[in-house]
Amino acid sequence: MTEFLLGSACAILVVVAVGLVRLLRGPGEADRMMAVQLLGTGSTAVMLIFGAVIRQPAVIDVALIVALLSAFAGLAFVRGISPNSGGGDE
Amino acid sequence: MTGATLHGLAAAILIGLGVFGLIAHASPLRKILAFNIVGSGVFLLAGALARRGAEAGFGGDPVLHAILITGIVVAFSATAMATAMLLRLRSVTDRTTLAETPPRHDADPPA
Amino acid sequence: MTAWLDSAALILLIGLAAWVVLGRNTFAAVAGFIAYGMLLGLVWVELQGIDVAMTEAAIGGGLTGALMIGAARRLKSAAPVAPATAGTLVIAIGVGAAMAAILAACVLALPNPAPSLASLVAGNIAATGVQNPITAVLLAFRSMDTLLEAVVLLLALIAVWSLAPDAEWPGRIGVPQTANPNGILAYIARVLPPIGLVIGFYIFWAGADQPGGKFQAATILAAMWLLIISAGLGKTPPVSSRWLRAGLIAGPIGFILVGAYGVASTGAFLGLPAAYAKPLIVTIEIALLPTLTLILALLIPPPLRKRAEA
């Protein structure tokens, strides 16, 4: 069972890494944002699986923090790249 | 090769990459980003040391972990201060680099 | 199998770091940096440093990412700087490669068995009354470090404040931000902070006995506060505000008072009498939480007025 869980965690990580090609290629900032979001969700999933493998329930708390702070960083990023988000300095 | 050694080697590469960026980039913002990569590499190296010191039922040396948490927070405050200095430099001199630039012609006093 | 997962995560991490360092576009580099921070959280979980994973994911990815985006946005209109010359690049490659090679050699030459203070901590943790070894180290065994860290953070905030344009002083630094009050940003800024508040206090409360604690909690609370401000639902307090200043010094003062009590009761500064160790540790944590939250949030530079920027 452990082998299966670690294998699926690896698979998710590899799949998400392939998705990061969008970070390299773009073309727009929105595409880069999406690739980062995919990585955030994917690494949350990998973290939860790994936490189940090492039987450390506190890993769920880490996933909770990652989910919350990646939402915060994502919102800041969208606000930072949008031309007229009312940021006050235009 | 143990997991800790693997993480240590990866940390060495991260530090090398960060040092490269720190020297190669002329833009201070990119230097700050590169410096953060160096910082996380140093923390990861210490993490590998802590993992090697796992005993007494702990997954790693808790003293190192605690000092790392302190370090991460202090590194953030240093990053924030560097950014503030950069933004201030921009608003005062309208430049974003400390490099020597040729004198501006329009600012020359009439002879 | 664990080695495979470790390797996959580390290769991805190095790839992202290379992207952050080598990418041409600053915004793309910052996007890569946020992804890098999230992945660091996973790598730290693999290293069994759960507390560090929380801190690195929260501060490395979330807060530093937001800081960098704000700076990149304000510098977008700046004149591009000259690219590095070939000579600089050669030096950079040489120094970077040499550094990595020396460190790698050191990693491979580490002594066996590794030195560790883990059993010392395990032997003495019962005296502190807390069960999370990290909290015991931070607030009992090496509490002087933590006290000085709080002071360093305060000094960093004073330094950042002193770099604010004269016109902004001593009022609110930066313009109040605006967003469509019926827009999606305002919506999420109303929904997420209560959730974040609960998670933050949960992480704070759990920190005594499980991974977690004041640093992670303060980062979450600071991020939620910044979200409220960025959606125009709240304002940065003026620098002269009394409650702000009281909050900023609450942590260090509380810490020093507990330290002074240590002198009276055990004869050593920051000494904790065994009978009251846990209540005193909790007191310090409660005093530090508002200080850390305020400092972490205010260290992020807000957008300035056009006039002040020019």
Added chain:
Amino acid sequence: MLLDLWTIVLVSMGVVFFLAGTVGLLRFPDALSRLHALTKADNLGLGLVVIGLLPRLTGIADGAKMIFVWLLVMLSGACLAQLVAHLIRQSGDFKP
């Protein structure tokens, strides 16, 4: 044994959905359909992984927290998707 089967089936489905999300992100022609693929697939992938892992946990509270992580990712994902879509329309990179 049945619970092991439950985990294997659901986590595997989760991996498949992550794969679908990546393929969509890489292969779809314009930004809005890429966004569509991403927000559907990765939330479902994470959800299936979470449900699949539930029998492996020891306490009810841990399970509740894990489901909460999923709900949180869905909430922030939905809001971010709206903002990103708005951004794509502003930048003109879409074909109606």
